Amino acid sequence: MVVGDFPIELDTLVVGAGPGGYVAAIRAAQTGQKVTIADKGALGGVCLNVGCVPSKALIQAGHRYEHAKGAEDMGIASENTSVDFSKVQEWKGKVVDKLTGGVEGLLKGNKVDIVKGEVYFVDKNTVRIMDDKNSQTYTFKNCIIATGSRPIELPNFKYSDRVLDSTGALGLKEIPKKMVVIGGGYIGTELGTAYANFDTEVTILEGTKDILGGFEKQMTQLVKKRLKKKGVEVITNAMAQGVEETEDGVKVKYEVKGEEKTIEADYLLVTVGRRPNTDELGLEQVGVEMTDKGIIKIDKQCRTSVDNIFAIGDIVDGPPLAHKASYEGKIAAEVIAGEKSEIDYLGIPAVVFSDPELASVGYTEAEAKDAGYEVNASKFPFAANGRALSLNETDGFVKLVTRKDDGLVIGAQIAGANASDMIAELGLAIEAGMTAEDLALTIHAHPTLGEISMEAAEVALGTPIHIK
Ligand SMILES: Cc1cc2nc3c(=O)[nH]c(=O)nc-3n(C[C@H](O)[C@H](O)[C@H](O)COP(=O)(O)OP(=O)(O)OC[C@H]3O[C@@H](n4cnc5c(N)ncnc54)[C@H](O)[C@@H]3O)c2cc1C
Numbered sequence: 001m002v003v004g005d006f007p008i009e010l011d012t013l014v015v016g017a018g019p020g021g022y023v024a025a026i027r028a029a030q031t032g033q034k035v036t037i038a039d040k041g042a043l044g045g046v047c048l049n050v051g052c053v054p055s056k057a058l059i060q061a062g063h064r065y066e067h068a069k070g071a072e073d074m075g076i077a078s079e080n081t082s083v084d085f086s087k088v089q090e091w092k093g094k095v096v097d098k099l100t101g102g103v104e105g106l107l108k109g110n111k112v113d114i115v116k117g118e119v120y121f122v123d124k125n126t127v128r129i130m131d132d133k134n135s136q137t138y139t140f141k142n143c144i145i146a147t148g149s150r151p152i153e154l155p156n157f158k159y160s161d162r163v164l165d166s167t168g169a170l171g172l173k174e175i176p177k178k179m180v181v182i183g184g185g186y187i188g189t190e191l192g193t194a195y196a197n198f199d200t201e202v203t204i205l206e207g208t209k210d211i212l213g214g215f216e217k218q219m220t221q222l223v224k225k226r227l228k229k230k231g232v233e234v235i236t237n238a239m240a241q242g243v244e245e246t247e248d249g250v251k252v253k254y255e256v257k258g259e260e261k262t263i264e265a266d267y268l269l270v271t272v273g274r275r276p277n278t279d280e281l282g283l284e285q286v287g288v289e290m291t292d293k294g295i296i297k298i299d300k301q302c303r304t305s306v307d308n309i310f311a312i313g314d315i316v317d318g319p320p321l322a323h324k325a326s327y328e329g330k331i332a333a334e335v336i337a338g339e340k341s342e343i344d345y346l347g348i349p350a351v352v353f354s355d356p357e358l359a360s361v362g363y364t365e366a367e368a369k370d371a372g373y374e375v376n377a378s379k380f381p382f383a384a385n386g387r388a389l390s391l392n393e394t395d396g397f398v399k400l401v402t403r404k405d406d407g408l409v410i411g412a413q414i415a416g417a418n419a420s421d422m423i424a425e426l427g428l429a430i431e432a433g434m435t436a437e438d439l440a441l442t443i444h445a446h447p448t449l450g451e452i453s454m455e456a457a458e459v460a461l462g463t464p465i466h467i468k
Pocket residue numbers: 015016017018019020021038039040041042043044045046047048050051052053055117118119120146147148149166167187277280281312313314315320321322323324325353
């Protein structure tokens with residue numbers, strides 16, 4: 001039924017309320033724009049509902065269980081440690097609800113109007129928004145598209161109760177005895193690790209020569225060592241070919257070194273990448289330019305080829321990460337408000353919540369050399385840090401990439417406990433144009449993991465205290 005015969009006029013319309021869209025809406029409202037945000041699903045998008053937040057909750061619960069089982073080398077033993085997985089899921093749900101409820105409160109607090117429904121573009125100033133029953137036309141002055149992405153479905157691996165995408169894996173009602181994961185990217189590795197911590201026997205099939213492509217070999221090796229310790233088998237150069245569902249599980253066929261093999265499990269998780277949600281928006285009628293993969297082309301101000309339409313997050317180029325989406329959202333909102341904002345991706349960190357965690361910001365040593373810089377790469381190990389020793393977390397290192405001539409920090413990589421938090425300091429160093437000397441002169445509390453970054457800077461200066 002069409003009830004909206006008369007278009008409703010809007011100032012700024014944000015399409016999609018994930019970490020890109022809701023942040024853009026709030027920043028736009030802060031700049032004095034009258035903002036409406038529309039989403040066909042739950043506020044918070046993939047990240048809050050079925051991505052970053054629930055996956056980290058599951059990983060944390062898995063770590064708690066793993067730790068609760070004892071630490072032999074510390075003399076801690078425990079018996080009868082158990083998991084009530086329905087309670088784990090209930091707790092995870094509460095974390096999600098708290099955050100999504102918070103987003104709604106923040107939007108309302110900033111006087112952003114929320115419209116529930118699916119958005120379809122009619123022309124460069126008009127959309128139709130449909131819910132189950134109604135369709136209403138809206139006109140807008142400016143629009144920020146933030147419709148995110150969804151898991152790629154391979155033809156031979158149709159999703160079902162046994163063949164899961166990341167959302168299915170996050171929502172399982174039981175701990176699988178055996179799980180096969182196709183794809184050793186960050187989502188497959190994180191979820192595989194989470195279930196391995198709950199004692200699931202996990203096999204990761206990775207099509208290329210290593211898991212977590214994009215991270216340096218020394219970093220991924222540490223993750224593989226831990227995965228092995230947890231009983232996770234990582235099979236690289238393995239091409240998954242098909243799956244047969246049985247009464248109570250799956251049989252997954254794959255090829256490795258020219259040999260065909262079959263592996264049985266309770267569940268198969270397929271994490272082979274995500275595709276942008278740009279195919280059902282009607283953007284072709286508006287003239288918004290896209291690549292053949294459906295990625296919307298934008299300039300440094302997040303503006304598309306249509307001057308009043310902006311795009312951010314997983315639907316534009318760059319790493320599909322929540323904080324990148326939010327960063328771009330703020331820029332788009334500020335540009336609409338007439339501010340001189342533009343994207344600089346160098347300071348955007350990438351983090352994997354694996355065991356141990358991996359994090360990178362700015363250039364890697366190889367990227368810096370490719371870009372024509374003469375660099376110093378200075379490393380300091382977790383094993384030489386007091387806090388890491390007392391945490392029993394001695395695997396890993398901080399690596400700083402600094403310019404040879406003036407010591408400017410242009411990149412950093414961390415493998416080790418709390419890398420996800422530690423990387424922020426090194427991102428700040430890049431953002432603020434700091435040198436290795438600035439980091440070395442910054443007094444870090446003792447004993448903390450932060451001292452590892454300080455000492456990596458001292459290595460760059462040739463003056464480390466705690467290694468020779
Ligand atoms: C399992 C998993 C774990 C992850 N972990 C991390 C992590 O630890 N750190 C990290 O940075 N990133 C992580 N990500 C990636 C992160 O979730 C995404 O990069 C992020 O959500 C992208 O934000 P977005 O705003 O672009 O889109 P989304 O969060 O995808 O939001 C898009 C919104 O648009 C809505 N929408 C789509 N089409 C329409 C339409 N036509 N009309 C109306 N509404 C529409 C959707 O309903 C959705 O709410 C993870 C992803 C997954 C799947």
